[in-house]
Amino acid sequence: MTLRSAQEGQGRAPLLSLVNVTKSFDATQALRGVSLTIKAGEFVGLVGPNGAGKSTLIKILDGVYGPDGGTITAGRVGVVHQDLGLIDSLTVTENLRLGQPALCSVPPLLSAVRERDFCREALRAVGLRADLAHRSVERLSLGERTLVAIARTLARGAELIVVDEATSTLPPRESGWLIDTLKARRLAGAAVLMVSHKLAEILGCADRCVVLVDGKLIADEPIERVDLATLTRLMSRSSQQQAGPERACRVPAGSPLLSLAGASTALAGPFTLDVHAGEIVGVTGLVGSGLYELALLASGRTRPASGSVRTAAGVRVGLLPPDRSAQGSFPAESVAWNLTIGGLRRWRTRAGTLDHPAELGAARALAVELDVRPPNVSARMAALSGGNQQKVLLGRMLLAQSDAQAGCVVLCEPTRGVDIGARADIYRLIRQLADQGIGVLVVSSDTEDLLTLADRVGVVENQSCQRTWRPDELSTEQMASLL
Amino acid sequence: MTHPRISIRRAIRSEAVVSSATLVGFAVILLGGYGLWLGGTFLNTGDRVFDVYQNVSPLLLSIGIVVALSAGQFDLSAGSMATMSVFLTVGLTARQDLPLPLVLVVVLAVGVLGGLLNAFLVVGLRINAFIATLGTGAVFTGISELYSGGQTMTFTTNPAAARAALWFIGPSGFGSFQAKPPAVATWLVVAGVLWCAWSAARLHWIGVTHGRRRDLLLGAGALGLAGLLGVLGIPAQFNWTILVLLAAACLAWLMLAQTALGRAIYATGGNPVAARLAGIGVNRLMVLAFAVSGFFASLAGIVLTATQGTAVPGIADGFLLPAYAAAFLSTVIMSSGRFHIWGTVAGGLAVVWVAQGLVIGGLPFTWTDLINGAVLIIAVSLSTTLRRALVAR
Structure with a gap:
């Protein structure tokens, strides 16, 4: 079957052809000359480590960005993003018709009959029951939602369906269902480009596999010629080159500062892990895998529904939230304000007012220590680059910590949206924290953070994480799931 | 370790000063423009202080509203709460024969309870604050109507109570413009306001070199301002309700x-998620903000009772719009995109004086609402644009 469809593809005109496409953002070169051809009837898997340029490539295919160089010849491309882009409160019909010209028989009144026929057709194409048409999207399962999103791209006449991590949050039965549907569309003459972190899944369903590393396509092979070990080797080559200086791995000693035992929320868990003084524990997983629920549990921001989260006596757990703009910064306020907001009680005078000069002095000293640029703490937070804002948030957490007896911090996505220079600074700061005896839990979907920093590594899979490994203990499959 | 410090000269060019300049510019245009046009009929301290006196109630209302807005909450029930407080103050005294001091305490407590009801709906049940406070506002109006039977209530129906309340509503009482407090009390409050202005300016210029010189300069400025006020005889015109307003604002x-x-209230209003994750008790602060708003609404009702002496249906409902206009004006004057108490007081008075000047100049008083509405819209558009420009920078 695989061979036949690939041969059928030979004679057809390509649906997509990229020649030497480049794209860069400021100093970062996201794509360095990518050439790729996809023909009708093909099912191509795209894999690569975090930061390899996969999202940039998809956004270029979707028309969000234009390329800096190279040529793109594309037929009708439909992209299904990881977040699907459906409006949960609307019905399936309304979502399918969103942004399309109105179907009317007596304009401007919408024709229920024509919309029903349209939806019946669109849902049949992805193997969904027609009676879902009037259900609101929030009442569908995750797999059904993904299929509705695919139905929408198909209904708009897409010949090439690009699916970004659509199976990452699905339970196995539903992702199998989704892949069968995609295979069926391929036989009907469409092509599929599927991006996935699950290498085994790509090996099981694609005809061809392309590997993107550091903005370059380093492999483009028929699926028969690659296996898990090859892909893992190809993908890890780059991250090892980028890794910072070695840090002696620490063996946990004494009783843990922070310990989760089977802790779970309504949505995620159970999680079991310990953080000791001076240790950096890294946990990774895909976005939506329950990673941030783990961070909120560990930092005490949410209470476990079952299991327990314990901290040693006198330990206060600091949290660096995953989403800097939505959960961390106050963009309209000054840098000093942002630094001190978590620990104001230190500057409270006897009269109850704040000792502003002392507060400002502490903020200045901290900004210098963190190397925040520009060093003017009266500047607005919004005027700082992402990396410097991240340093300010780290500083806020340290300030809030510094009157506790023993420290423990949970850092979510510490290097998200941060350029290379600031990334090195942040790694240095985190190591410094551990060297001071603070227990550090790094929760990051960027595996480079973990491979560079962590003494022990855990992976959140299917909303759960039960144990951690030393980096040298990891098996090929585990490395593969990390990348 | 040396820290980057900024000189006085650079500080003067800072954004805080630029936004204070907005106020000064506005005042110059307003006073200068109307002064040139209308002369002594507008630039008459007695009449202008009388304008303040007439607007103490809406300004008190707006102070509570600013606290709620700073925590990110809309309280649309404040006007109705003030109306209900007027009915309760008159009714509990004249009909229920309760002693007036006790009534005042009860009314303030009812205001706080009303705020807690709003907080329960918004924070506890997570109802949209617009809808919840619109609903409780209707409930407060309904309670006033049920209590009064839809009629006007006065103290005079109970002569004994009216006599006992003379210190509150009488021609030389708390609510009268003619009755002036002792000079000591007035100057104490004025000194408080000037101290606030002095320390606000210090706060703006906290980063400058020569801290002592700055403090001396600002101190001299505050004393000069006090002298100017004294020469113009403005504080001597203040009555008790104006002192209450100024003290409450302080x-x-x-x-x-x-x-x-x-600081935590502003953080809650600025980014509630970030505030919660930074360890701030966001829900507690929202509850507090509603309670403060309710408290100030009932205080506004009490002051209104003292000045009017009667409870007319819907008497304070119309204060909601000017109060919100003042609050949103505060985000453009004396502050950079943030709700601010002094900016609110100044903004509220500016709106009053803009309208009053036009009325003195011959425009029928029926235009007042239209002018208020227009000023509110202009202020909000300005503040939104300014905030966006600052955040983008």
């Missing part, structure tokens, strides 16, 4: 601008 400003509590 306290509210202290809480918002000078305490950790105020």
Whole structure:
């Protein structure tokens, strides 16, 4: 079957052809000359480590960005993003018709009959029951939602369906269902480009596999010629080159500062892990895998529904939230304000007012220590680059910590949206924290953070994480799931 | 370790000063423009202080609203709460024969309870604050109507109570413009306001070199201002209700601008998720903000009772719009995109004087609402644009 469809593809005109496409953002070169051809009837898997340029490539295919160089010849491309882009409160019909010209028989009144026929057709194409048409999207399962999103791209006449991590949050039965549907569309003459972190899944369903590393396509092979070990080797080559200086791995000693035992929320868990003084524990997983629920549990921001989260006596757990703009910064306020907001009680005078000069002095000293640029703490937070804002948030957490007896911090996505220079600074700061005896839990979907920093590594899979490994203990499959 | 410090000269060019300049510019245009046009009929301290006197109630209302807005909450029930407080003050005294001091305490407590009801709906049940406070506002109006039977209530129906309440509503009582407090009390409050202005300016210029010189300069400025006010005889025109307004503004400003509590309130309004994750008790602060708003609404009702002496249906409902206009004006004057107590008081008075000048100049008073509405819209558009420009920078 695989061979036949690939041969059928030979004679057809390509649906997509990229020649030497480049794209860069400021100093970062996201794509360095990518050439790729996809023909009708093909099912191509795209894999690569975090930061390899996969999202940039998809956004270029979707028309969000234009390329800096190279040529793109594309037929009708439909992209299904990881977040699907459906409006949960609307019905399936309304979502399918969103942004399309109105179907009317007596304009401007919408024709229920024509919309029903349209939806019946669109849902049949992805193997969904027609009676879902009037259900609101929030009442569908995750797999059904993904299929509705695919139905929408198909209904708009897409010949090439690009699916970004659509199976990452699905339970196995539903992702199998989704892949069968995609295979069926391929036989009907469409092509599929599927991006996935699950290498085994790509090996099981694609005809061809392309590997993107550091903005370059380093492999483009028929699926028969690659296996898990090859892909893992190809993908890890780059991250090892980028890794910072070695840090002696620490063996946990004494009783843990922070310990989760089977802790779970309504949505995620159970999680079991310990953080000791001076240790950096890294946990990774895909976005939506329950990673941030783990961070909120560990930092005490949410209470476990079952299991327990314990901290040693006198330990206060600091949290660096995953989403800097939505959960961390106050963009309209000054840098000093942002630094001190978590620990104001230190500057409270006897009269109850704040000792502003002392507060400002502490903020200045901290900004210098963190190397925040520009060093003017009266500047607005919004005027700082992402990396410097991240340093300010780290500083806020340290300030809030510094009157506790023993420290423990949970850092979510510490290097998200941060350029290379600031990334090195942040790694240095985190190591410094551990060297001071603070227990550090790094929760990051960027595996480079973990491979560079962590003494022990855990992976959140299917909303759960039960144990951690030393980096040298990891098996090929585990490395593969990390990348 | 050396820290980057900024010189006085650079500080003067800072954004805080630029936004204070907005106020000064506005005042110059307003006073200068109307002064040239209308001369002594507008630039008459007695008449202008009388304008303040007439607007103490809406300004008190707006102080509470600013606290709620700073915590990110809309309280649309404040006007109705003030109306209900007027009915309760008159009714509990004249009909229920309760002693007036006790009535005042009860009314303030009812205001706080009303705020807690709003907080329960918004924070506890997570109902949209617009809808919840619109609903409770209707409930407060309904309670006033049920209590009064839809009629006007006066003290005079109970001569004994009216006599006992003379210190409150009488021609030389608390609510009268003619009755002036002792000079000591007036100057104490004025000194408080000037101290607030002095420390606000210090706060703006906290980063400058030569801290002593700065403090001396600002101190001289505050004393000069006090002297100017004294020469113009403005404080001598203040009555008790104006002193209540100024004292309330001082306290509210202290809480918002000078305490950790105020900082946490602004953080809650600015980004509730970030505030919660930074360890701030966001829900507690929202409850507090509604309670403060309710408290000030009932205080506004009490002051209105003292000045009017009667409870007319819907008497304070119309204060909601000017109060919100003043609050949103505060985000453009004396502050950069943030709700601010002194900016609110100044903004509220500016709106009043803009309208009053036009009325003195011959425009029928029926235009007042239209002018208020227009000023509110202009202020909000300005503040939104300014905030966007600042955040983008």
